[in-house]
Amino acid sequence: SPRLWGESMSASGAYLVAKDFGAMPAYDFALRHPNRTCGVMCLGIPFLHGGSSFTAMPEGFYILRWREPGRAEADFGRYDVKRVVRTIYILFSRSEIPTAKEDQEIMDLADLSTPLPEWFTEEDLAVYTSLYEKSGFVYPLQMPYRSLHKRQPIEDPKFEVPVFVVMGEKDYVIKFPGVEAVLKNGTMEKFAPDLKITYIPEGSHFVQEQFPDKVNELLLGFLKDHPVA
Structure with missing residues (x-):
C-alpha cells in the first residue's frame, strides 16, 4: 500500500519521507510546492518522469x-x-x-x-x-x-530541494522497465540536481523493515547534511 510516512517540520517547510507508491505524492508535492519543502527522502522508488511502462510485461505481472x-x-x-x-x-x-x-x-x-x-x-x-x-x-x-493512470504529469519537472533515494540492492522494483536506467545512467540527476542515491546490500523492497536501524541512520544523516538555513 502507498506510504507517505511523515514529515519533519521546520519554519521554512517540511522534509518529506515516503516509501513505495507514497514516493509519488512526495515527489509531486516537492515539485509543486518547493517553498514548503526542505527535502524529500524516498525508499524503493526513484523519480520516474512519465512513469514506468508496463506494456512489455507479461499478463501475469x-x-x-x-x-x-x-x-x-x-x-x-x-x-x-x-x-x-x-x-x-x-x-x-x-x-x-x-x-x-x-x-x-x-x-x-x-x-x-x-x-x-x-x-x-x-x-x-x-x-x-x-x-x-x-x-x-x-x-x-x-x-x-x-x-x-489518474496522475497528472508535471511538465519539465525540476527539483529545487535535495532528494535522497534509498534502494535495496535486491529490491525487485529495480527490474521494472526503465528503473535501473533511471538510477544508474544519470537520468534522475537531470530532474534532481541535488541528488543522493544509496543502496543497501541484501536490501529487499521492505528495506525499512528489514534494516530499520540502517535506514534510520541514513535518513538522519541526510537531515544532518541538509540543515535548514
Whole structure:
C-alpha cells in the first residue's frame, strides 16, 4: 500500500519521507510546492518522469492483475487475511517480480510451506493481520494499482530541494522497465540536481523493515547534511 510516512517540520517547510507508491505524492508535492519543502527522502522508488511502462510485461505481472477490477478480490477471497498478508510479504521480499502463469493467481505463488523472511516474525504478521482485518484491502488496491493512470504529469519537472533515494540492492522494483536506467545512467540527476542515491546490500523492497536501524541512520544523516538555513 502507498506510504507517505511523515514529515519533519521546520519554519521554512517540511522534509518529506515516503516509501513505495507514497514516493509519488512526495515527489509531486516537492515539485509543486518547493517553498514548503526542505527535502524529500524516498525508499524503493526513484523519480520516474512519465512513469514506468508496463506494456512489455507479461499478463501475469501482479500490477496488471491487481488493477483489473475484481481480480485481486477473488484471488484474496480464497484465503483468510493472515494468509494473504503472509504471501505478500514472502513475494515482495524476493528479488524477482511477482508474476503468475496463465493458470495461476498471484496468491498461488507461495504456500504455507514457504517460510517468512527471517526479519519478519509471526508477531509482526499477527499485528499486520489484525490491521487488515479491520480495514480490508479495498484502499490498497484502489490506490495505487487502479489509480496510477489518474496522475497528472508535471511538465519539465525540476527539483529545487535535495532528494535522497534509498534502494535495496535486491529490491525487485529495480527490474521494472526503465528503473535501473533511471538510477544508474544519470537520468534522475537531470530532474534532481541535488541528488543522493544509496543502496543497501541484501536490501529487499521492505528495506525499512528489514534494516530499520540502517535506514534510520541514513535518513538522519541526510537531515544532518541538509540543515535548514
